[in-house]
Amino acid sequence: MEANNSQVNQRIATIAAHLNPSNNSQTVGPLGLERRDCRAKGGSAGFKVAILGAAGGIGQPLAMLMKMNPLVSVLHLYDVVNTPGVTADISHMDTGAVVRGFLGQQQLEEALIGMDLVIIPAGVPRKPGMTRDDLFNINAGIVKTLCEGIAKCCPKAIVNLISNPVNSTVPIAAEVFKKAGTFDPKRLLGITMLDVVRANTFVAEVLGLEPREVDVPVVGGHAGVTILPLLSQVKPPCSFTPKEIDYLTDRIQNGGTEVVEAKAGAGSATLSMAYAAVKFADACLRGLRGDAGIVECAYVASHVTELPFFASKVRLGRSGVEEIHPLGLLNEYERVGLEKAKKELAVSIQKGVSFVNK
Numbered sequence: 292m293e294a295n296n297s298q299v300n301q302r303i304a305t306i307a308a309h310l311n312p313s314n315n316s317q318t319v320g321p322l323g324l325e326r327r328d329c330r331a332k333g334g335s336a337g338f339k340v341a342i343l344g345a346a347g348g349i350g351q352p353l354a355m356l357m358k359m360n361p362l363v364s365v366l367h368l369y370d371v372v373n374t375p376g377v378t379a380d381i382s383h384m385d386t387g388a389v390v391r392g393f394l395g396q397q398q399l400e401e402a403l404i405g406m407d408l409v410i411i412p413a414g415v416p417r418k419p420g421m422t423r424d425d426l427f428n429i430n431a432g433i434v435k436t437l438c439e440g441i442a443k444c445c446p447k448a449i450v451n452l453i454s455n456p457v458n459s460t461v462p463i464a465a466e467v468f469k470k471a472g473t474f475d476p477k478r479l480l481g482i483t484m485l486d487v488v489r490a491n492t493f494v495a496e497v498l499g500l501e502p503r504e505v506d507v508p509v510v511g512g513h514a515g516v517t518i519l520p521l522l523s524q525v526k527p528p529c530s531f532t533p534k535e536i537d538y539l540t541d542r543i544q545n546g547g548t549e550v551v552e553a554k555a556g557a558g559s560a561t562l563s564m565a566y567a568a569v570k571f572a573d574a575c576l577r578g579l580r581g582d583a584g585i586v587e588c589a590y591v592a593s594h595v596t597e598l599p600f601f602a603s604k605v606r607l608g609r610s611g612v613e614e615i616h617p618l619g620l621l622n623e624y625e626r627v628g629l630e631k632a633k634k635e636l637a638v639s640i641q642k643g644v645s646f647v648n649k
């Protein structure tokens with residue numbers, strides 16, 4: 292039976308009310324039901340994940356991919372702009388996760404309460420000619436504020452920190468958590484997965500292999516010479532000529548700059564970063580679920596070197612980082628690279644620590 296005009300108008304009005312971006316709290320749904328209640332009925336068992344910076348270049352595709360992840364039951368999208376639109380859009384995807392949007396500082400705490408995993412891509416990206424460290428002045432404060440919220444509202448959450456400069460923002464987060472008395476080194480992970488994703492891609496290209504068959508450990512940090520691919524430890528085992536090693540090391544270390552220059556002022560890697568972030572977040576969630584043998588590279592509080600933070604392979608489990616793998620045997624080329632990486636990392640770490648304790 293076809294609906295008459297007034298029924299159609301009524302339905303349109305209901306849908307419009309449902310989508311009204313000014314109603315940011317998004318509680319009233321069709322049929323007068325609490326939107327969260329009616330949505331939650333279709334929700335799946337799983338983990339609660341918040342994305343901070345969800346309306347950005349990384350945040351949007353990251354939110355879309357996390358909405359597709361069957362391990363996620365609740366997805367909170369927080370940003371200082373545009374979350375009502377992004378939330379309305381993503382919430383129409385017919386996957387299990389219940390999506391809720393939060394806009395502005397006054398809704399940060401609500402966005403964080405009860406979260407199992409918090410992913411942070413909030414902050415400004417590079418433009419051509421800038422280093423990641425040039426982002427410090429803006430992003431340090433953003434990360435500090437967001438981490439204060441995490442310490443208060445979900446101190447047990449696993450934190451995946453994407454905002455640059457990662458080499459300094461992870462120490463900032465650690466200092467904030469230490470001040471709040473909530474620091475758990477197992478639960479704070481700086482995301483260096485994009486370096487691994489790039490390394491797998493570039494190495495596969497050189498070897499003529501399918502990238503998903505390739506596993507390249509990338510250790511150190513996430514900027515320039517601190518990005519140290521261990522080409523002697525590539526799986527499947529293989530060898531490279533000195534020229535190939537120079538080419539691959541340079542391309543992996545400068546992959547971010549390659550994208551920044553290609554985007555010519557329109558930002559840095561967003562799509563490949565969202566892919567890498569989801570790959571890493573999924574590994575964290577599988578670890579939380581209790582899956583065995585989940586090993587990925589991340590920048591964490593570490594005793595692998597004399598530095599307090601270092602990226603290396605870590606085993607993920609129910610409590611986050613359950614084991615930090617040693618670097619293994621390095622060749623001379625990698626030992627020289629390691630010394631350069633440590634020198635730069637020490638400065639970046641100290642800069643982050645001093646920012647919080649100034």
Ligand SMILES: NC(=O)c1ccc[n+]([C@@H]2O[C@H](COP(=O)([O-])OP(=O)(O)OC[C@H]3O[C@@H](n4cnc5c(N)ncnc54)[C@H](O)[C@@H]3O)[C@@H](O)[C@H]2O)c1
Binds near residue numbers: 371436482484561
């Ligand atoms: N770790 C990595 O491998 C990696 C890779 C790519 C980019 N990044 C970094 O990720 C960050 C984000 O990059 P992008 O391309 O998505 O930038 P973007 O500008 O497109 O998006 C950033 C988002 O953060 C939001 N934001 C700003 N201040 C905020 C605050 N106080 N609270 C919450 N949200 C806030 C902005 O509104 C924006 O929506 C940059 O710092 C970039 O350098 C890291």
Ligand SMILES: O=C(O)C[C@H](O)C(=O)O
Binds near residue numbers: 416546550
């Ligand atoms: O290069 C950047 O500024 C963004 C990111 O760190 C990347 O590696 O792509």
